Amino acid sequence: MTKPKLIYRGEKPNIAEVGTLFESELERKLKSVKFGKYSQIYSFATENLAGYMGDLDFEGKRVLTVGGSGDQIINAYACGASQVVGFDINMLAGFMTELKLNALENLNFGKFKKFFLRETETGIELNPNVFDKSVFNQIRDDLSSEARQFFERGYGWFVEGTMLRESILFNNAYDTNQKKQLANKYISSDEEFKIAKKACRGKETEWHCSSLQEIVSGLKPNSFDIIMLSNIADYAHKIYPDCEDYLQKFTDELINPLSNSICPGGIICAAYIYDVDNSEYRTAVDQPDIRKKIFETTGLQYSELKFDSVIAGQRDAVVLLKNK
Ligand SMILES: C[S@@+](CC[C@H](N)C(=O)[O-])C[C@H]1O[C@@H](n2cnc3c(N)ncnc32)[C@H](O)[C@@H]1O
Secondary structure (H helix, E strand, C coil): CCCCEEEEECCCCCHHHHHHHCCCCHHHHHHCCCCCCCCCEECCCCCCHHHHHHHCCCCCCEEEEECCCCHHHHHHHHCCCCEEEEECCCHHHHHHHHHHHHHHHHCCHHHHHHHHCCECCCCCCECCCCCCHHHHHHHHHHCCHHHHHHHHHHHHHHCCHHHHHCCCCEECCCCCHHHHHHHCHHHCCHHHHHHHHHHHCCCEEEEECCCHHHHHHCCCCCCEEEEECCCHHHHHHHHCCCCCCHHHHHHHHHHHHHHHHEEEEEEEEEEEECCCCCCCCCCHHHCHHHHHHHHHCCCCEEEEEEEECCCCCCEEEEEEEECC
16 A cells, blocks of 8 residues: 555646745745735634535545545545545645655554644643654655645744744644644544545645636536535635625636536535524625525535534534535
């Protein structure tokens, strides 16, 4: 069995360019746009993936997903997906995904948690062993040279693993052990960790350093069973800043072309809605009537799954569009 591997398609990360990040103004570069070619990295999913992925049938399925922290990919394999393709506008997300997949292969459950989770087991103090360099050294040789050099530069810049993990490189909002272990079945117990490890072993995961806007233009018909768009729809107004009807445009220009690439019976997880019962709407996708009306223009079958959020007292939802 070979190690899990990311196969970069299309534009590859350019290590000289990545290296310049660390030369000056790292914070400005990473934070100038929320989602750009070089932006802050999600260390773990912010969605409650465990809340809904078990309700979808991933067994033997071909999945296209936002890459992010790598958690969507790991959880999809753990749920039985046969093939997963990741895409992300942020080049650094691919590096994190490589680190996660190879740590999953090389470390046991205890060591994996100690390496990635920000808090100690009690959840009271910050974990002094997070991103321990000696543990990274066990994984580094399995990374692509670009990912390896990126993390080496990170360790060089921030000196201590703890400083690196707490640094501006990562979006650490809501990043508590309890929330991350609720959201991700694969770190909820040793048994689930072993299931994910076995499922990811030897998998070659295609990875596109591309925006969703770029991805949709290159898809072939019938190539996926499940497509997971995370909460990109929350940012439709940023993708189409001059358009009042930004969610409709998002649907016409991005969801519609995706619908051609799913097989009959296939599902697009078109939008993840945080705090779905909150009536203070942030953008159009939070408004139940509007999102239903707009997403139904795709001709796909609309439904919503609602489940507990990882934030106590709240519920989240995922909008499912099914190819009838
Ligand atoms: C939408 S974000 C937010 C975190 C997400 N809810 C999760 O649980 O992982 C996840 C990832 O989507 C990527 N992303 C955001 N907008 C994108 C777009 N238009 N095309 C491709 N990737 C995008 C970001 O770079 C980030 O790594």
